[in-house]
Amino acid sequence: MIRKHLIAVFLMCLWGVAVAAPNCPVGTTMNVVAHQDDDLFFMNPDLIHEIRAGRCVRTVYVTAGDAGQPEAYWKSREDGAKAAYLQMNQPPSGPPLLPSWNVSSAGVPGRVIDVHSLLNTKVSLVFLRLPDGARWGGGNASQGYKSLHKLWTGTGTDVWRTAEPGTGFIWDMKSVDNLNIYTLAQLQDVLLTLVNNYQPDRLKTLDHVGPHADMDHPDHHTVAYIMDNVNGRYTTPHVFMGYRGYTVTYPVHLAENVHGSDRTDKLKAMQAYLPYDSQLPANALDPSNVDSEYKWVTRQYKVNAGPNLAFTATATASSTAGTSQAASKAIDGVAQGYPYDATREWAATSGAGAGSWLQLTWPSPQIIDRVTLIDRPNEYDQIMSGALVLSGGGVAASSESVGVVENLDGRRTVVEFAKRPATTVRLNIQTVSAATQSVGLSEIKVHGPPQFGTNHALTATVTASSQSTSTSQSAAKAIDDVVGGYPGDSSKEWATVGGQAGSWLRLAWSTARKVNQVILHDRVNTYDQVMSGKLTFSDGTSVDVGNLNDDGSPTPVVFPERLVSWVKFEILAVKNANQSSTGLAEIRVFGP
Structure with missing residues (x-):
């Protein structure tokens, strides 16, 4: 029976069976973590809140969490994850939920991957079962010292650059159940699917922001780095966020911020998991032991990171070495390159070194406070120094020094500075290594602050030139804090009735608000697009707006701070003269 099941699953995967999300009117959440307790320790109580809100929740565990142990151990940990999700789904009263799980294909072509769905709930789990990387990313002897950290960096070393005997470059990894083999690019493609x-x-x-060797588990960071890349390739409007792991208590203890019923519920989920993990001591959740895992029960911290603005530049x-290594490859969301996948990096022409440059340009100012550089992964071509020049945005140009950009192991070189608006970021490469034959970058990431203050739109009174109330596309849907709309949930957007150019949306407040940025999200469909507009404020000032991103992704408009009691967005031009309506998926108004 087992063999027949595996054959059936294998054939379904080869045929590419599509596995769509179930009916999820409240929303859909996917968590991608390294081990079977990461979500329980570090994403809770948010995880419990989402389950109880009726959201569909799917968690993907990338490693087997095997710790170098035999199959019985990692399978038991999977049972522990199921026990925890059963606990989090238990009703407050009435008959208890039974541990009944349905197993189906995940619908990834050419792969044997299952989805485990808890019956009578909206939760499901996926286990990819790659080898656990051990505490510092060196891997375990039973799995040939292979690890996600080594796959990500292409090296045979752990985070401290220590090599285990007999190991070298890691090109791929086999799952511990021997059903799948992945290169880094293939793993990213599977996760995207x-x-x-x-x-x-x-x-x-x-944690997709913190560096390797910051005391968090290398598997945590590597999964998060990979998902940061996947996020850049996932085009459906969504929110992306990360959670800190061990660094909530190492090297310093952050304040406890999980209290009351949240702490009780989180502890119950962990208590359901604990008996299935023989590597955790019996007193792992003892609050009297300051060194126990209980310290993670009392804390949950999201990563302090803004969006990667490079994706919209x-x-x-x-110069470029060719179309396959064009400048755009430095912002494709994949931190790779020769000798692995040479089509995933920017490389200058042969012989190019000092004096080369890469520039990112935006049609409107972006608020920026951090740039991350990832050098080409080969051992020869390396940037030794440079300068980041930021310009535009109504302020004088500024320059930030760049030191040695680490290469070989995929580590990130982060340049931080005081936040400022800019329409261009240019990396001027000043010196390179003696062995450099063709300078370049695997990836450049540009970030701004995680938020720009309070979203005043949420407390505004909204009016519009027209609104399609019969289809639940009223003006209020532009300030519901949800970026959605047709061809998805059309009730999550504002749409006019026959309106095109000349349509408007107005937000007003009973007391004046300080504002310095408006973020506009066009309707998600790619037919109705705003090509130009104008923001007018109660103080008589106005700001011109260019075309909005056509897929619902954010179009930020930055301007000097002003005190206003209302703001009006007028649509001046649309893409299609025959489009039946115009509108917005969302408008957000921020202040300092």
Whole structure:
């Protein structure tokens, strides 16, 4: 029977059976973590809140969490995860929920991957079962010292650059159940397929910002780095967020911020899991033991990171080695390159070194406070120094020094500075290593602050030139804090009735608000697009707006701070003269 099941699943995967998300009117969340307790320790109580709110929740565990142990151990941990989700789904009263799980194909072509769905709930689990990387990313002897950290960096070393005997470059990894083999690019593609199949409006992972060797588990970071790349390729409107792991208590203890019933419920989920993990001591959840895992029960911290603005930029360069290594490859969301996948990096022409440059340009100012550089992964071509020049945005140009950009192991070189508006970011490469044959970058990421203050739109009174109330597309849907709309949930957007150019949306407050940025989300469909508009404020000032991103992704409009009691967005031009209506998926108004 087992063999027949595996054959059936294998054939379904080869045929590419699509596995769509179930009916999820409240919303859909996908969590992607490294081990079977990461979501329980580090994403709770948010996880419990989402389950109880009626959201569809799917968690993907990338590693087997095997710790180098035999099959019985990692399978028991999977049972522990199921026990925890059963506990989190138990009703407050009445008959208890039974531990009944349905197993189906995840619908990833050419892969044997199952989805485990808890019956009579909206939760499901996926286990990819790659080898656990051990505490510092060196891997375990039973799995040939392979690890996600080594797959990500392409090296045979752990986070401290220590190599285990007999190991070298890691090109691929086999799952501990021997059913799947992945290169880094293939793993990212599989995760993207899982995301696309499920269509989450919330995509969550671990710490995608912190560096390796910051005391968090390397598996946590590597899964999060990979998901940061996947996030850049997932085009459905959604929110992406990460959660801190061990660093909530190492090297310093952050304040406890999980209290009351949240702490009780989180502890119950962990208590359901604990008997299935023989590597955890019996007193792992003892609050009297300051060194126990209980310290993670009392804390939950999200990663302090803004969106990767590079995805919305246009990339140009001093030169390129060809179309397969164009400047745009430095903002494709995949931190790879030669000798692995040379089509995933920007490389200048042969012989190019000092004096080369890469520039990102936006049509409107972006608020920026951090740039991350990832050098080409080969051992020869390396940036030794440079300068980041930021310009535009109504302020004088500024320059930030760049030191040695680490290469070989995929580590990130982060340049931080005081936040400022800019329409261009240019990396001028000043010196390179003696062995450099063709300078370039695997990836550049540009970030702003995680938020820009209070979203005043949520407390505004909204009016519009017209609104399609018969289809639940009223003006109020533009300030419901949900970026959605047709061809998804059309009730999550504002749409006019026959309106085109000349349509408007107005937000008003009973007391004046300080504002310095408006973020506009066009309707999600790619037919109705705003090509130009104007923001007018109660103080008599106005700001011109160019075309909005056509897929519902944010179009930020930054301007000097002003005190206003209302703001009006007028649509001046649309893409199609024959479009039946115009509108917005969302408008957000921020202040300092």
